[in-house]
Amino acid sequence: MYKKLSLLIFAFFITMNTGIAVFACSCIGEESVKNAFRKYDVIVTGKVLNIENMSVQDNKYLVPDSRISRVFNFHFKKVTLEVMEVYKGKIKKEIIEITTGIGRGDCGFPFQLGETYLIYSSFENTYFEQGEKVSNYLFTDICSRTTHDFIQETAAIKKEIKRLRWRLN
Numbered sequence: 001m002y003k004k005l006s007l008l009i010f011a012f013f014i015t016m017n018t019g020i021a022v023f024a025c026s027c028i029g030e031e032s033v034k035n036a037f038r039k040y041d042v043i044v045t046g047k048v049l050n051i052e053n054m055s056v057q058d059n060k061y062l063v064p065d066s067r068i069s070r071v072f073n074f075h076f077k078k079v080t081l082e083v084m085e086v087y088k089g090k091i092k093k094e095i096i097e098i099t100t101g102i103g104r105g106d107c108g109f110p111f112q113l114g115e116t117y118l119i120y121s122s123f124e125n126t127y128f129e130q131g132e133k134v135s136n137y138l139f140t141d142i143c144s145r146t147t148h149d150f151i152q153e154t155a156a157i158k159k160e161i162k163r164l165r166w167r168l169n
Contacts, residue, residue: 025101025105025106025107025141025142025143027107027142027143030145031145033145033153033156033157033159033160034160034163036120036144036145037088037157037160037161037164039120039122040088040120040121040122040144041088041089041121041122041123041138042086042088042089042091042119042120042121042122042123042138043086043087043088043089043118043119043120043121043157044081044083044084044085044086044087044089044091044096044118044119044121045083045084045085045087045116045117045118045119045150045154046081046082046083046084046096046116046117046119047081047082047084047114047115047116048079048080048081048111048112048113048114048115048116048117049080049081049082049095049113050079050080050113051077051078051079051080051111051113052077052078052079052080053075053076053077053078053102054075054076054077054078054099055073055074055075055076056073056074056076057073057074075101075102076099076100076101076102076108077099077100077101077102077108077111078097078098078099079097079098079099079100079111080095080096080097081095081096081097081098081117081119082094082095083095083096084116085154087154087157087158087161096138097137097138098119098121098138098139098140099124099137099138099139099140100139100140100141101141103142106141107141107142107143108141108142109140109141109142109144109146110142115148116148116150117146117147117148117150118145118146118147118149118150118153118154118157119140119144119146120140120144120145120146121138121139121140121144121146122138122139122140123136123137123138123139124136124137124138124139125137
């Protein structure tokens with residue numbers, strides 16, 4: 001019994017001190033449509049035409065308590081969508097691409113081929129906080145109000161748009 005317990009404790013301490021960076025998803029509460037409408041750059045309804053896996057290497061992450069940097073491979077999904085309706089944003093194309101995580105603790109949204117979603121997305125120009133600058137791309141995750149239940153969400157968005165127009169007049 002003591003041997004198993006000490007082996008377990010030893011394995012725990014080895015795991016905690018390996019210096020491997022861990023990224024996990026953490027969404028704090030659901031935001032209102034009003035706040036989401038202000039926060040996100042592009043809000044559209046779109047049908048998923050293609051889902052492509054992509055990966056990016058980043059060597060700017062330092063091992064904790066050391067000056068050694070490691071190369072990490074970050075994996076994403078690039079989702080191609082046929083835009084059906086634009087609620088916010090200057091989208092001139094009928095086909096757009098949105099990037100999201102793969103979904104294993106990285107907050108990636110679980111898009112399904114052929115399905116239609118209401119998507120809240122923002123323009124980003126780096127992969128993760130410390131990543132290299134890249135050209136602008138649209139990004140969404142499960143912490144946004146992106147949803148498969150777009151009919152109910154669309155009604156809430158139209159109500160918000162109407163409220164904003166009334167305030168401007």
